[in-house]
Amino acid sequence: MKKVIIVNGSPRKNWNTAKMCESFANGVKEADGEAEIINLYDVDFKGCRSCFACKLKNGKNYGKCAYPDGLTPILEKISASDGLVVASPIYCSDVTGVTRCFIERLTFPFFEYKEGYPSIAPKKLKTAMIYTMNVSETLSNQMYPDMFDKTEFMITTVFEKPVRIFAYDTYQFADYDKYVVEVFDKNEKLKQKEQQFPKDLQKAFEAGKNMIESIR
Ligand SMILES: Cc1cc2nc3c(=O)[nH]c(=O)nc-3n(C[C@H](O)[C@H](O)[C@H](O)COP(=O)(O)O)c2cc1C
Incomplete structure (x- = not known):
């Protein structure tokens, strides 16, 4: 059975990024693959x-x-796996610090300091990245024109180029009325959560299925 490791770089285990990870895992299982989710914030490193x-x-x-x-x-x-997914919320215009630490530890040893920087990873893993963020797709394109490429550079170098899955304009608080949030309209956020987020979850599910099918 083909195995995919899904690394959740969000501290919240039941929120947007975690749900995208679960949906990806369900897609993997639908295609008869095995999926394991690892919550990076639980790991002492x-x-x-x-x-x-x-x-x-x-x-x-x-x-x-x-x-x-x-x-x-x-x-x-x-x-030892066949596929890797790295999922992270955007924090201060980048993936979370913990996600970055993980990418350093995972990829740098496989990156040889030789002509052409060849990869000595045991396998050319299939990869995917899941990003969730507060800003809209339009703002993300304006604010982060090359952040995703930079984040993925080492992963692309040592494994295969990742497939990208996004959830924009995410719902951030359980109760918007309890927090100081003047810049986001809670009704617009709720609409996005109810109408768009299920579509994003479906994209993650399809990507999970596709990853297993592409490994076969
Ligand atoms: C410390 C911190 C920094 C953040 N910085 C950004 C940011 O720069 N851009 C953005 O779009 N969202 C930002 N957000 C919002 C999160 O990326 C967004 O709510 C995300 O979907 C949270 O994922 P989660 O629900 O899995 O925790 C930030 C959130 C926190 C807690």
């Missing part, structure tokens, strides 16, 4: 510590992240 064990000549950890912490078994699982 930090970003790359620049120890360079992964680049040491004749080193026993050449091409592997040698730093032992909560991420170690997850990195091993990803190397």
Whole structure:
């Protein structure tokens, strides 16, 4: 059975990004694949510590992240899987810090400092990125013209180019009346949540199905 690891880089386990992850997982299962969701905020780890064990000549950890912490078994699982999904909300115009730390640890060891920067990942994994954010699609295009390419650069270099799935204009608070939110119209947000978000979930579901079908 083909296995896909879905990494949720949001701290909220039942909100927009998590729901997109679940929907992707359901698509994987629909196509008879196996999906496992990992909530990064539950994992005890930090970003790359620049120890360079992964680049040491004749080193026993050449091409592997040698730093032992909560991420170690997850990195091993990803190397043994067939597909990878990285999902993140946009925080301060980028993916979450935890998501960035994860991308460093996962991809840098596979990126050889040799002519053409070849990948020594054990497999050319199929990949997808899920992004959720407060801004509309139009604003996202204006504000983040190259952020997604930059985020995905290392993933594209060591694995396959990711498929992208977006949820824009997400519903952020359980009760908009309790918070100071003058710049977003709660009725517009509710409309988006009820009418658009189900379509975004469906896109994630289809992408999950397609990932398994493309691996076969
Ligand atoms: C610290 C923080 C920073 C944020 N920065 C942005 C931002 O720069 N652009 C944006 O569109 N949304 C921003 N948001 C909103 C989230 O990206 C959006 O609500 C997202 O869908 C939340 O995902 P979740 O529901 O899975 O937690 C921010 C939210 C937080 C908590």
